[in-house]
Amino acid sequence: MKKPDRSSWKLDTLLVHSTEQDHVTEATGMPTVQPIYASTTYLHRDTEALDYALGGALPSGEQAYAYARQGNPNAHALENILCQAEAGAGAVVFASGMAAIHAALLAAGLAPGSKILAAQDLYGTTITLLRKILMPGGVEVVLCDLYGTDAAARIEEEQPDVVYVETLSNPLVKLIDLDTISAAASKVGAVSIVDSTFTTPYLVRPIEHGFDLVVHSATKYMGGHGDSTAGVVISAKNALLDLLRTYANTLGAMLSPFESHLIMRGLKTLTLRMERQCDNALQVARFLQRHPAVECVHYPGLPGHPQHELASRLLEHGRFGGLLAFELKAQSRAAAFCFMDNLQLCLRAATLGDVYSQVSYPPIASHRNLTESERQSMGITDGCIRLSVGIENVEDIINDLDQALTSS
Numbered sequence: 527m528k529k530p531d532r533s534s535w536k537l538d539t540l541l542v543h544s545t546e547q548d549h550v551t552e553a554t555g556m557p558t559v560q561p562i563y564a565s566t567t568y569l570h571r572d573t574e575a576l577d578y579a580l581g582g583a584l585p586s587g588e589q590a591y592a593y594a595r596q597g598n599p600n601a602h603a604l605e606n607i608l609c610q611a612e613a614g615a616g617a618v619v620f621a622s623g624m625a626a627i628h629a630a631l632l633a634a635g636l637a638p639g640s641k642i643l644a645a646q647d648l649y650g651t652t653i654t655l656l657r658k659i660l661m662p663g664g665v666e667v668v669l670c671d672l673y674g675t676d677a678a679a680r681i682e683e684e685q686p687d688v689v690y691v692e693t694l695s696n697p698l699v700k701l702i703d704l705d706t707i708s709a710a711a712s713k714v715g716a717v718s719i720v721d722s723t724f725t726t727p728y729l730v731r732p733i734e735h736g737f738d739l740v741v742h743s744a745t746k747y748m749g750g751h752g753d754s755t756a757g758v759v760i761s762a763k764n765a766l767l768d769l770l771r772t773y774a775n776t777l778g779a780m781l782s783p784f785e786s787h788l789i790m791r792g793l794k795t796l797t798l799r800m801e802r803q804c805d806n807a808l809q810v811a812r813f814l815q816r817h818p819a820v821e822c823v824h825y826p827g828l829p830g831h832p833q834h835e836l837a838s839r840l841l842e843h844g845r846f847g848g849l850l851a852f853e854l855k856a857q858s859r860a861a862a863f864c865f866m867d868n869l870q871l872c873l874r875a876a877t878l879g880d881v882y883s884q885v886s887y888p889p890i891a892s893h894r895n896l897t898e899s900e901r902q903s904m905g906i907t908d909g910c911i912r913l914s915v916g917i918e919n920v921e922d923i924i925n926d927l928d929q930a931l932t933s934s
């Protein structure tokens with residue numbers, strides 16, 4: 527068989543055919559799925575070859591392996607596919623989304639005396655990383671609202687070294703204006719980083735909108751089955767890749783062969799799952815909007831959402847993501863707990879993006895480490911529920927939400 531030219535393939539095709547033929551010869555027979563290389567160490571023809579392998583590459587430029595923490599064939603295959611999916615220059619995979627975010631922040635140049643400007647609605651653990659690890663290390667951290675029309679002015683005023691945002695905020699699914707933010711960051715010479723976990727390359731590829739680094743928690747939609755923890759950083763340029771790889775290696779954060787295999791397997795159905803999850807989410811959002819027990823629904827696919835027009839422009843396939851939030855009319859923790867306890871199909875879980883529908887209550891999960899007034903200032907009320915819509919039959923999801931709302 528001839529080696530395929532993948533460069534012309536659409537995302538769906540690319541993800542399904544991601545692992546074939548990279549590893550063995552025709553003579554030995556070719557498995558359609560890349561084997562899991564559990565080995566921690568690799569043997570070479572002679573010491574000179576080992577010397578090259580320890581340096582990371584052969585004189586031909588081909589990747590070579592010596593020790594799994596420095597890189598392994600499964601992680602490398604996953605990096606190649608994610609790099610192409612995001613239209614980047616290169617990618618490095620990590621043992622978790624947080625490890626990927628940490629490495630991206632360091633590679634972007636955060637060091638004592640430098641400054642990061644970030645959206646205030648960030649994923650809770652990312653805020654903790656900034657406050658507990660980077661601030662004590664002498665990094666100035668400024669959190670502000672970067673979803674409004676004054677975002678560019680704010681970046682210019684603060685003159686940060688790094689600008690950090692998320693495509694969609696958690697849990698209120700506010701959409702960031704990627705083009706405006708990347709242009710403003712580039713104007714002040716800041717490195718721009720975006721966490722694109724909620725959108726995936728199916729909905730938007732931020733490098734095409736000017737971002738320098740894209741990070742994902744691959745634990746969520748990419749894996750999609752709730753059985754693997756992983757992260758990735760994709761770089762728009764070659765320049766930061768060596769640094770990212772050094773952090774993966776020296777911080778011990780390289781993704782294992784088995785987890786790489788699981789994420790790769792999940793990616794094969796990413797576009798199918800996204801289609802179904804986005805379509806289900808829109809129907810669920812419309813249902814919740816009409817429900818007498820619901821105060822309001824946050825979902826960029828609804829015409830009333832403040833960024834609906836931006837979302838229609840920025841997100842592809844006429845789809846708006848699988849995640850939404852809604853507020854119960856009874857704005858209390860007790861009402862939220864009662865609703866969640868009444869659910870029979872939707873799972874109470876701290877994660878999102880899996881094949882099954884999952885609900886989360888931000889004050890005890892993603893926003894646990896914030897004070898009540900911090901949560902209120904972000905617009906997260908006591909009746910706010912986050913829902914990650916799964917691939918189940920949408921009628922079953924709606925019936926479950928209905929019975930739980932009605933009996934609460």
Ligand SMILES: *Cc1c(COP(=O)(O)O)cnc(C)c1O
Pocket residue numbers: 622623624625649651652692696721723724742743744745746755756757
């Ligand atoms: C889950 C998540 C992370 C952290 O990823 P882990 O894989 O859990 O380390 C970062 N950002 C977002 C938006 C997330 O949802």
